[in-house]
Amino acid sequence: DTEVTQTPKHLVMGMTNKKSLKCEQHMGHRAMYWYKQKAKKPPELMFVYSYEKLSINESVPSRFSPECPNSSLLNLHLHALQPEDSALYLCASRGQGAYNSPLHFGNGTRLTVT
Amino acid sequence: GIQVEQSPPDLILQEGANSTLRCNFSDSVNNLQWFHQNPWGQLINLFYIPSGTKQNGRLSATTVATERYSLLYISSSQTTDSGVYFCAVVDTGTASKLTFGTGTRLQVTL
Numbered sequence: 001d002t003e004v005t006q007t008p009k010h011l012v013m014g015m016t017n018k019k020s021l022k023c024e025q026h027m028g029h030r031a032m033y034w035y036k037q038k039a040k041k042p043p044e045l046m047f048v049y050s051y052e053k054l055s056i057n058e059s060v061p062s063r064f065s066p067e068c069p070n071s072s073l074l075n076l077h078l079h080a081l082q083p084e085d086s087a088l089y090l091c092a093s094r095g096q097g098a099y100n101s102p103l104h105f106g107n108g109t110r111l112t113v114t
Numbered sequence: 115g116i117q118v119e120q121s122p123p124d125l126i127l128q129e130g131a132n133s134t135l136r137c138n139f140s141d142s143v144n145n146l147q148w149f150h151q152n153p154w155g156q157l158i159n160l161f162y163i164p165s166g167t168k169q170n171g172r173l174s175a176t177t178v179a180t181e182r183y184s185l186l187y188i189s190s191s192q193t194t195d196s197g198v199y200f201c202a203v204v205d206t207g208t209a210s211k212l213t214f215g216t217g218t219r220l221q222v223t224l
Contacts, residue, residue, distance in 0.1 A: 031210060042200055042214035043157070056210060088155050092212075102147050102162035103202075103212055108155050 003027055004106035006091050012112045015081060021109045023074040023091030032074040033092040033103065034066060043090055049074060081113045116141045116205040118215035126221045127191050135186040135218045137201035145204035145212065146177050148186050152197045160186070160199075191222045 004025045013019050023032065031050045035043040048056035049068040063085075065077040074091055088110050092103040117140040127133055137146075148160040161168050161175040163184065168175055172191075177184040184201055201215045 033212070037155075042217050045211055045213070048210050050210065090157065094210075102145070102159060104159065105149075105157040108157075110155065 004091055004093055004104050006089075006106035006109050008109060009107070010110050010112075012114060013078065013081065014114055015083070017081075018077070018079045020078065021076040021089055021091075021111075023076075023106055024072055025093040025104070026072055027093065027095065027104070028071075029093035029095045029104070030071060031094040032068060033094070034074070034076055035090040035092065035105075037088040037090060037108075039087075047076075078111075081111075083113050086111055086113045115208075116143070116203060116213055118201060118203055118213055120199075120201060120215040120218050122218060123216065124219045124221075126223065129191060129193060129222055129224055131191050131222075132187070132189045133191060133220070135188070135199055135220075137184040137186070137215050139182050139184075139201075139203050139205075139215075141182075142206045143179065143182075143203040144206055144209075146179075146184055147202050147212070148175055148184070149200045149202065150195075150197050151200060151217075157200075188220075191220075193222045193224065196220055196222050 007022045034046040037043040046060045047066045052068045063080050067075040088108045090108045091106045095101045119138045121136045150158045163175045163177045165179045172189045174187045199218045202212045
């Protein structure tokens with residue numbers, strides 16, 4: 001799937017840095033998701049936005065801060081991360097009709113925290 | 115929350131062989147998807163199949179929602195089929211949350 005665009009593809013950051021991951025879709029989808037995937041594990045849900053409002057937060061630490069500035073954009077702001085936060089971060093979107101339509105994933109941002 | 119188990123966890127096939135991957139889930143679902151994650155981490159949609167049977171080329175999938183399982187069939191496997199196969203479900207109680215299964219790691223050799 002390439003209809004969901006994530007930038008950057010790779011990111012290396014120190015534990016004192018502040019960085020942001022960006023996700024964009026132009027399919028008119030109104031639900032957007034952040035997932036985190038550690039090596040050799042399945043993706044795990046972090047956040048869900050529905051109609052630009054945060055609807056699910058899976059008890060994610062506050063050093064991860066999501067933002068949905070409009071219906072096409074989803075950001076994940078990162079601050080004071082730990083080396084164990086190194087992972088593949090995946091963004092996804094879904095059309096209206098909520099649970100009865102498929103999720104479309106971006107190609108992910110591979111994050112390394114040093 | 116819903117439990118999603120996949121079997122087998124690992125599978126090695128010779129090119130040209132057929133295989134069946136299984137996904138069992140512990141509760142009623144509204145949505146089931148099969149994904150292929152390639153070695154570069156890209157998650158590729160294979161099927162959206164909350165019930166019934168679908169086919170796409172060498173791949174087909176069947177979901178029997180009343181018995182809480184889904185099967186993915188790969189025929190005439192190719193080396194490019196290598197990677198990890200995930201099923202993922204939305205249970206009827208959560209509406210939005212897609213939960214991934216444990217995955218099947220497939221290696222296709224020459």
